[in-house]
Amino acid sequence: MERVPTPPGDRPEETDASREPAYTARATINEQGVVTEWSEGASRLLGYSPADVVGQPAARLLADADAEADGGAARRLPAGQQRWSGTLALRHRDGRRLERALLAHRWTSTGGNAKWSVVSAVAPDRRTAPDGPLPEWAFAQSPCFQAIFDEDLRLVRANAGMERTLSLTEAEMRGLRLPEIAPDPASDETERRIRAVLETGEAQHASSFVRPAGGDEQVWSTSLDPLRDADGRVRAVCLTAHERTAAGAGRALPDDGFGALIGTTTDASRTAQELADFAVPRIADLAVVDLLEAAPRGGDPSAAAVPGQVTMSRTAVRSVLEGNPESRVPVGGATVYPPLSPPADCLASGRGAVYATTDTAVTRWMAEDPGAAWIGEYGTHSMMVVPLRADGVPLGVVLFSRQQHREPFQQEDLWLAERAAARAAAVIHGSRRQVREHTSTMTLQRSLLPQTLPDQSALEIATRYLPAASEAGVGGDWFDVIPLSGARVALVVGDVVGHGIRASATMGRLRTAVRTLADVDLPPDELLTHLDDLIIHLSADEADRDSSGGIGTTCLYVVYDPVTRRCTLARAGHPPPAVVSPEGSVYLLDVPAGPPLGLGGLPFETVEAELPEGSVLALYTDGLLGAREHDIDEALDTMFAALARPATSLDTVCDRVLTALLTHRPEDDVALLVAKTRALHEDQVVVWDLESDPSVVADARRQATDQLTVWGLEEAAFVTELLVSELVTNAIRYGKPPVQLRLIHEDATLICEVSDGSSTAPHMRRARTFDEGGRGLLLVAQLAQRWGSRPAANGKTIWAEQSLVGF
Structure with a gap:
C-alpha cells in the first residue's frame, strides 16, 4: 500500500496493534440474562467459543465479584430502557480482567421475544x-x-x-x-x-x-x-x-414519520390503505393506490417495464371529501390506464413526477380516458404520481391530487411521497414474498415428511404435524417411522432450529441421514453421534455463506422390539417421550437428555425400558408444550390428562392432545407421533441354540421345516431350507460360537435369523467359475425379499426376510 511520505520526525511509530484489523465483539442476551448468540469477534476478545457461552448466564463473563449476585449489566437496566452504554470489567478465559466499553440495544422480534444486542469495538486508535x-x-x-x-x-x-x-x-x-x-x-x-x-x-x-x-x-x-x-x-x-423542512410549502415535514403509520401489519391491502391515510390530508387532498395483480402463489409481477395500456386493481382510496367521490372505481375493482397517461408512464419508467392539470400529459389523458373526468369535475390543480417498487419489481402506482390546498405540489412533497411509497412498497413486496416463500417451504416440507406410514405390525401409529403461523414461517420439525430387521421399528422425532426453506432443507438432509444410519442398525447413541458430526459439517458450510451462526437441532431416536417388548432410546436435547401404561398411568421415560446436536465431542447415552403390550408412546417436539401460555409443568399436566383419557383410536388421542394444548395457531411447528405397542408371542417366535459343528446344518433345516408345518407354511419350506442351510453354514464356518437360529412369523413375513459370536460383517462377492464357495450370500440375496446384518453386543446377526403373500 503506497503511503504519503512523512518526515521522519513527524512519523508516528507503527506498532503491531496499529496494523491489527478492527473487529466487533457481538453477543445477544435474552431478558433472563442468558447468552443466546456469540460472534467470532466475541470469541476473539474473551477466548470463549460459542459452545462455552451460549446457554450460560451472561453474568459469568463479568470480572466483578458481585456479578453473579446482581445478574450483570442486563439486570441493572431500568425497566423500559431501550439502550445502555458504559464500561464493564470482563473476565477473559485465561483469567485476565478486561475493561471494555459496551453499547447495548434492546429489540423485540416479531414473535414478541425481547433481546439485548451487545457490541464492543475492538480496534487500534485510527485517529x-x-x-x-x-x-x-x-x-x-x-x-x-x-x-x-x-x-x-x-x-x-x-x-x-x-x-x-x-x-x-x-x-x-x-x-x-x-x-x-x-x-x-x-x-x-x-x-x-x-x-x-x-x-x-x-x-x-x-x-x-x-x-x-x-x-x-x-x-x-x-x-x-x-x-x-x-x-x-x-x-x-x-x-x-x-x-x-418543506420550504416550498412553508411548513415542517410531519415529525411523527411514516415508520409507525405505514406497514403496521404484513397485509398488502392494509398497508396500501395506511399509505393513503398517511398522505391525506398531510400532503394531498386525494390519494389513490392501484396495484398490479400478484403472480400465482403470492409472487410479484414481472420486473420488466410495463409498456402501453395498464390494468391494475384499486386497492386503497382516501379523500378529504366524504365518501371518496373522486374515485369512480370502487376498492377491489379494476382500473385501466391508457398508454402515455401519467400513471402508465410512471409505472413503465419507475420515476415519480409532479404535474399541473394544464400539462400536456394530463390534458391528453383527460381527453382519451373518460375515467379521468374527475380531474376537472373536482377542481384539481396539481397532481403527483409515484411508483410502488421494491427490489426492482414494479408493484403499482400512487396518485395524489390537490384541489383544496392552494399550493401546488413541490419537489419536497414528491420526495416525501416517494419515501412513504417506498416504505409501503417494501411491506407489500415482503408480504407477497412471504406468501410465496411460505408456500414453497410448505411444499418442500410436505415432500420431505413421510407421505404414508410404512407397513409394520410392531406398532399401531398415528401422527400429526402443524406448521407454524405464516408470520413465523415454517420450521424444521420432523418425524419418521423406519422398519428395522427382526420385526423391530424405529421412531424418530426431531426439531431443526429456525424457520423457512433452510430449516426445512436441513430437516430433509437429517431425515435422509437417519434412514441411512438406521439401515445399518446402529445403536441409538452411535446414530446420534454420527448425526452430531453431520450437523457440525453443515454448520461449517452455513458459516461460509452466513455469518449469523450454525445450524442446531434436537432429536429423539427410539427402537421398539415386539419380541422382547423392550424400547431402546437416546436423545439429543429433545423432550423425553411420554408413556401411557395399559392401566392408564402416564409418565415420562427417564432418558438422559444429552446435548443438542452440533456441539461435538459430548457423549450420548442409550437406555432400555420394557413396555407391556398395549402401552402408548407419545413423541413430540417442544412446540407442543411451548405454545401454551403457562409454564412447562402445567403444559405437561395438560398433556398427561389428555393422554390418560380412554380413546377408541390413536387419531382421537392425537386430536385430543392438540386441542388441549393449542388454543390458537402455534408460533412454532408441532410434530406429534403416538404409537401403541404390540407383541409377538411365543407361538410366533422360535429359537434354537446350535452346536458349532457342520453336522447340525441338517438338523437346523429339519427343525425349521417342522416349525413351518406347525404354522401352516409348508409352501415356504423349500426357500426357507435353503436360507437356513446357507446362513447356518456360514455362521459355523466363518463365525464363532455360540450359534443361534431364530424364526419369526410376522403376519405376511417370515424372518430367518442366525447369530454367532463373531463381529466380522459378511461380505457378498462374485464367485469365479471354479470356486468351491462364495455363492452363499448371493443365493440368500436372490431368495430373500430383504437381507442384511446387524451388530450385537457380542457378535452379529444375519437375517433374511421372505414375503408370504401368495402362499
Whole structure:
C-alpha cells in the first residue's frame, strides 16, 4: 500500500496493534440474562467459543465479584430502557480482567421475544493516519462537522451535533459501524452508501428518517463526501446531516414519520390503505393506490417495464371529501390506464413526477380516458404520481391530487411521497414474498415428511404435524417411522432450529441421514453421534455463506422390539417421550437428555425400558408444550390428562392432545407421533441354540421345516431350507460360537435369523467359475425379499426376510 511520505520526525511509530484489523465483539442476551448468540469477534476478545457461552448466564463473563449476585449489566437496566452504554470489567478465559466499553440495544422480534444486542469495538486508535492527524485534515474538508468513518466503515470522529442527536459520546461510538451505533434500516442503507463513496470516490446524497434517542422520528438530508489524502486517494468519508423542512410549502415535514403509520401489519391491502391515510390530508387532498395483480402463489409481477395500456386493481382510496367521490372505481375493482397517461408512464419508467392539470400529459389523458373526468369535475390543480417498487419489481402506482390546498405540489412533497411509497412498497413486496416463500417451504416440507406410514405390525401409529403461523414461517420439525430387521421399528422425532426453506432443507438432509444410519442398525447413541458430526459439517458450510451462526437441532431416536417388548432410546436435547401404561398411568421415560446436536465431542447415552403390550408412546417436539401460555409443568399436566383419557383410536388421542394444548395457531411447528405397542408371542417366535459343528446344518433345516408345518407354511419350506442351510453354514464356518437360529412369523413375513459370536460383517462377492464357495450370500440375496446384518453386543446377526403373500 503506497503511503504519503512523512518526515521522519513527524512519523508516528507503527506498532503491531496499529496494523491489527478492527473487529466487533457481538453477543445477544435474552431478558433472563442468558447468552443466546456469540460472534467470532466475541470469541476473539474473551477466548470463549460459542459452545462455552451460549446457554450460560451472561453474568459469568463479568470480572466483578458481585456479578453473579446482581445478574450483570442486563439486570441493572431500568425497566423500559431501550439502550445502555458504559464500561464493564470482563473476565477473559485465561483469567485476565478486561475493561471494555459496551453499547447495548434492546429489540423485540416479531414473535414478541425481547433481546439485548451487545457490541464492543475492538480496534487500534485510527485517529492518526500515515499522512498526519486524521481528524484535523478530514474535518478541515468537511462542510459541516458531523462524523468521520474510516476505510473499515468504523467511526473515528463525531462532532457535538451527532453526540447530541444520538445521546452518545464520541468515546462510546468510536470504533463501531453505523448500524451498530443506531440499528435501523436507514443505517444499513447509509453504510452501503459510505462503502460506495470509498470505492468510487463520488459523493452520495440521501434522505432518511432518523429517530433520536427518546425522541420522535425526524427527516434528515444526508451528504456523504469523500476525504482524500495528499495523493488524492479516498481515505475516509465525512457524513453530514441536516434536518429537512418543506420550504416550498412553508411548513415542517410531519415529525411523527411514516415508520409507525405505514406497514403496521404484513397485509398488502392494509398497508396500501395506511399509505393513503398517511398522505391525506398531510400532503394531498386525494390519494389513490392501484396495484398490479400478484403472480400465482403470492409472487410479484414481472420486473420488466410495463409498456402501453395498464390494468391494475384499486386497492386503497382516501379523500378529504366524504365518501371518496373522486374515485369512480370502487376498492377491489379494476382500473385501466391508457398508454402515455401519467400513471402508465410512471409505472413503465419507475420515476415519480409532479404535474399541473394544464400539462400536456394530463390534458391528453383527460381527453382519451373518460375515467379521468374527475380531474376537472373536482377542481384539481396539481397532481403527483409515484411508483410502488421494491427490489426492482414494479408493484403499482400512487396518485395524489390537490384541489383544496392552494399550493401546488413541490419537489419536497414528491420526495416525501416517494419515501412513504417506498416504505409501503417494501411491506407489500415482503408480504407477497412471504406468501410465496411460505408456500414453497410448505411444499418442500410436505415432500420431505413421510407421505404414508410404512407397513409394520410392531406398532399401531398415528401422527400429526402443524406448521407454524405464516408470520413465523415454517420450521424444521420432523418425524419418521423406519422398519428395522427382526420385526423391530424405529421412531424418530426431531426439531431443526429456525424457520423457512433452510430449516426445512436441513430437516430433509437429517431425515435422509437417519434412514441411512438406521439401515445399518446402529445403536441409538452411535446414530446420534454420527448425526452430531453431520450437523457440525453443515454448520461449517452455513458459516461460509452466513455469518449469523450454525445450524442446531434436537432429536429423539427410539427402537421398539415386539419380541422382547423392550424400547431402546437416546436423545439429543429433545423432550423425553411420554408413556401411557395399559392401566392408564402416564409418565415420562427417564432418558438422559444429552446435548443438542452440533456441539461435538459430548457423549450420548442409550437406555432400555420394557413396555407391556398395549402401552402408548407419545413423541413430540417442544412446540407442543411451548405454545401454551403457562409454564412447562402445567403444559405437561395438560398433556398427561389428555393422554390418560380412554380413546377408541390413536387419531382421537392425537386430536385430543392438540386441542388441549393449542388454543390458537402455534408460533412454532408441532410434530406429534403416538404409537401403541404390540407383541409377538411365543407361538410366533422360535429359537434354537446350535452346536458349532457342520453336522447340525441338517438338523437346523429339519427343525425349521417342522416349525413351518406347525404354522401352516409348508409352501415356504423349500426357500426357507435353503436360507437356513446357507446362513447356518456360514455362521459355523466363518463365525464363532455360540450359534443361534431364530424364526419369526410376522403376519405376511417370515424372518430367518442366525447369530454367532463373531463381529466380522459378511461380505457378498462374485464367485469365479471354479470356486468351491462364495455363492452363499448371493443365493440368500436372490431368495430373500430383504437381507442384511446387524451388530450385537457380542457378535452379529444375519437375517433374511421372505414375503408370504401368495402362499
